[in-house]
Amino acid sequence: MDKSKQSYQQTSENGAIHSNEVNPAPARTAANNLAPDGSAPDGSAPDGESKFRNTVKQAPVGMIILRGEDFVVEMANDAYLHIVDRTEEQLVGKSLFASLPEVREHVEPILLNVFHTGIAYHGNEFEVTLRRFGRPQICYFNFVYQPLFDDNPGNASGIIVVATEVTQQVLSKQALQRSENHFRNLVTQSQFAKAILKGPELVISIANESMLNIWRRSLDEVVGRRLIDIFPELEEQKFIGLLNEVYQTARIHRGNEAVTYVDGPGGLKRHYLDFQYAPIFEVDGSVSGIMVSASDVTDKVTLRQQFAEAADRLSLATEGTRLATWDLNIKTGQIIHSGRLAVIFGYDETAVLSHREMRDQVHPEDRQAIVERAFQAALQTGVYVYEARIIHRDQSVHWIRTQGKVLFDEAHVPQRMLGTMMDITDRKESELALKTIEDKFRTLADSLPQFVWTADANGNLNYFNRSMTNYSGHTGEEIERSGWLQLVHPDDQEESQLLWNEAIKEGTDFMFEHRLKRFDGEYRWYQCRAIPQYNANGAIEMWVGTSLDIHDNRLFIDQLETKVQERTQQLIVANNELIRTNMELAQFAYVASHDLQEPLRKIQTFATRILETENANLSERGKDYFNRMQASSTRMQQLIVDLLAFSRANVAEKHFESTDLNQVLQNVKEQLSDTIQAENAIITSDLLPVRDVIVYQFEQLFMNLIANALKFTGPDRAPVIEIRSGEVHGAAIPLAGANAARHYQYISFTDNGIGFDPQFKDRIFQVFQRLHNRSSYEGTGIGLAICKKIVENHKGLIDAVGRPGIGSTFIIYLPFAAES
Structure with missing residues (x-):
């Protein structure tokens, strides 16, 4: 003053x-x-x-x-x-x-x-x-x-x-002046184009370098003059009207990629601008001017994709920096700072700190050695920068980084210092942790018996642990200088180099087994593997590799492979013998079943003749015994037939033919026509697929399922059988053997019979298993076991769903031909 x-x-x-x-x-x-x-x-x-x-x-x-x-x-x-x-x-x-x-x-x-x-x-x-x-x-x-x-x-x-x-x-005027100076400094030093227009005439008061570059004018050409006088071409564009509207309404206006034409040395040139017009208020709330912020985005519009990528990288780089700003009067020691700076020093953002209070919070070891020295250097060079520790009120230690610029008067006397500050505690702790981890890594690597090594992004090896240098008899510098290929067996060098170069080019893992030379000249087998390490930008920063001694394992595997080949040959011989034995057993079962039917036929024939010729001489009890004998022999004959069918399903030749299953179904319906007519049964069917099947087995499959539906009918209702077909994904099949990656065709048989308790769904597919006594329903208990075996012969699955008193559904799942 x-x-x-x-x-x-x-x-x-x-x-x-x-x-x-x-x-x-x-x-x-x-x-x-x-x-x-x-x-x-x-x-x-x-x-x-x-x-x-x-x-x-x-x-x-x-x-x-x-x-x-x-x-x-x-x-x-x-x-x-x-x-x-x-x-x-x-x-x-x-x-x-x-x-x-x-x-x-x-x-x-x-x-x-x-x-x-x-x-x-x-x-x-x-x-x-x-x-x-x-x-x-x-x-x-x-x-x-x-x-x-x-x-x-x-x-x-x-x-x-x-x-x-x-x-x-x-005091109010001084504060206002400082605020205005600070505001002007922010405007002039901003990296974004900014200008201040005063009064309703829109007189240019301030314009920073970025704005002058957009305008293609010098500061002397524009300051103190009306905007319309500098750029008369704006009169026919929307911008003057928008500025007047902001001045009158006191509301901010923003625009993105607005087209404007600015006169220059080469005539009118089109620009695309992102801009903001913000009113500047006086103390009484009136509008005294407008702050214009603009950004020339012409290149962004014409090369949008490239700009978008650059913008993303810039956003990632600047996100979370949380910088604090400060303005120090060097003569008076008074400092103006943002709320973020108070937070950095451990206070609420509304706290106002003096320069001395901040300096007193600097760690004693850093105060003179770092901060004071940097401050004195800045008074000479104009650049203020340092990293130091500060102590919060809770005695916790934090790291800060300060960057500033000294403003001098005409006599080169320092007047003010403007700068930023940020908390870099996390970064410092990360650096310390990284150094600790690196030290631990080297200690751990040197203690491992395996070889551990690293290479730069181009594949040049630059680190080897102690095990590798001890094994080779060379120092790390010698290996790095002469190349690692000198350690590889001559017969393995070419392929090793080829695979290593390919891994570096493609960025894929490197894995190879080769022989490495020991210090005494002996070669041993090692499994070498290297994986790339990426930086934040997704580029390969380095390679980390290991080499594991597999010499003994390699010799053991060679011996094991010889033994496996010998054992495989033995298994082939055993398997062929087993196939021959199974065929003999199947033939025996067939012959036995066939020979067993001959005495049964004689028993049935003689019993029938006795009943016909000696009927008058037989008592009622005698007649009953002969009838029971005939019934038992009939069941025995049916059992032999079913056993023969089950045996054939197991071992018979599996000759597949492309077959229309609709024709198979028609053949079965014709064979059961008498029973269907007698029971007044109704059979409906979807269009069934054409598949490669064993024809006689599929006829037997359809026969057993439809015959069961006709047999196990409910009281006082005619049988209704619905046959449906479709496709289903393996993941939706509720059976353990289903392959979730495959697609299946399904054929389902649904009836309205007596049904069964769901707890018995697995039992009904077993041989000789029945859910009802023989007096209620005839049968041997083999039919569904035959069905299951037939479906398995076709690489499929069969499931049963029952509801007592309502009916049953049997579902056959068959993989598509390309997947079977």
């Missing part, structure tokens, strides 16, 4: 500035005629003097009358006493500086000059430190020192002081 200003100005409550003229005439005419005690020379109190004193007492500004060269206080009004926080007893009748010694240094020279020269002194926003309200305070005053004269006009007898405190107005 310039303490020598001669103009007297007073700041009113609404912030306006008014010039005040102080008329010293009353002081000359009235006060000059007062006695030292304030009365008239004759001891009376004239009306003029009383009026003057009352005026002084009631004046809204501070007023004090000083007498003599010692500046003895003759009187002081209440406003002045309030300003200096003194009582009338403390001031009146005493020297001014006896009561206010703190102002003597700055005020006494001015008073003496006024007293001796008789020339009034006007002070504007005069800075002085007063001790009031219990502590020293920096205050600012507008004042007039007016000399008082006796009868001799040439000699002043005193001074009348008129003072108005403007401390709050000055």
Whole structure:
């Protein structure tokens, strides 16, 4: 603040500035005629003097009358006493500086000059430190020192002081100025194009370098001129109208990829801009100007794909940086900072910290060695940068990185420093952890018996653990210099190099078994494997490889393969013998079953003849015995037939033919026509597929399933059989043997018979298993076992779903021909 200003100005409550003229005439005419005690020379109190004193007492500004060269206080009004926080007893009748010694240094020279020269002194926003309200305070005053004269006009007898405190107005103006300077610095130093337009005429006040590049103008060409005068081509475009709208409505307007034409050396040139027009408000809320932020995105529009990738990379690079900003006045030590900086130092973002408080939180080991040294270097170079530790109030230690720039005046004297700060604790801890991990990795690698090695992105080996150097008899530097191929057996070198180069080119894992030379010249088999390590951008950063000694295993495997081949040959011989034995057993079963039927036929024949010829001579009991004998022999014959069918299903030749299953179904229906007609049965069917099947087995399969449905009918209802066909994915089949990766065709047989309890669904497919007694339903208990065997012969699955009293469904699942 310039303490020598001669103009007297007073700041009113609404912030306006008014010039005040102080008329010293009353002081000359009235006060000059007062006695030292304030009365008239004759001891009376004239009306003029009383009026003057009352005026002084009631004046809204501070007023004090000083007498003599010692500046003895003759009187002081209440406003002045309030300003200096003194009582009338403390001031009146005493020297001014006896009561206010703190102002003597700055005020006494001015008073003496006024007293001796008789020339009034006007002070504007005069800075002085007063001790009031219990502590020293920096205050600012507008004042007039007016000399008082006796009868001799040439000699002043005193001074009348008129003072108005403007401390709050000055502080507010200073803060506003700092804010405006900070704002201007942010605008001019912003990496984005910014400009300030003032007033409704849109006069250019500020434009940073980026904006000038877009405009293709210099700063001198644009500052102080209307935007429309600089760019008349904008008159026919939308931008002037949008700016006027923002100015009038005080609302922000944003635009993306707006087309604009700017006149330049080569004529009008089309640009694409992302822009924002933001109103700038005064204290009273009125709009005083507009901040224009713009970004030329012409290249983004024309090369959108490339720009999008760059934008993504930029977004990833800047995401989460959480920078704090600060502005330091180097002369005063005052600092302005963002809320984020307070958070970095461990406070709430609303906290306001001084430069000294921040410096005191720096770790003692880093304060002088790093921070102070960097600060002193910045005063010379203009660049301020360091990384140091700070201590929070909870004694936790954090790392910060500060970058700043020093602003010098014309004499190269540093004035201010602007900068950013960020918390890098996580990064530092990661670096420490990475170093710890690397040390552990090297220690672990050196302790392993396996070889551990690394290579750069181009495949050049650059690290070998102790096991490898001990084995080869070469140091890591020797291997790196001479190449690792020198250790590989000559017969394995070419293929090793080929596979290694291919892995590096394709970015795939490297794996190969080759022989490595030991320090004594012996070669041993090693399994070598290397996998690539990627950085954050997905590029290969390095390779990590291992080599495992498999020499003994390799010899063992060779021996094992020889034994496996021998054992395989033995198994082939055993398997052929088993096939021959099974065929003989099947032939035996067939012959036995066939021969067993001959005596049964004779038993049935003789029993029938006896009943026919000797019927009259037989008792009722005898007839019953012969009937039972015939029934038993019939069941025995059926059992032999079913056993023969089951045996054939197991071992018969599996000759597949492309067959229309609709024809198979028709053949079965014709064979069962008498039973179907007798039972009044209804059989409906979907269109069945054409498949490669064993024809006679599928006829038997359909025969057994339909015959069962006709046999196990419900009471008082005609059989209804529905045959359906379709496709299903293996994952939807509720059977253990289903392949979830395959697709199946299914054929289902649904009846309305007696059904069965679901708990018996597995039992019904077993040989000789029945759910009902022989007296209720005839049968041998082999039919469904035959069905299951037939389905298995066709690589399929069979399932049964039963509901007692409602009916049953048998489902056949057959894989598609390409998958079977």
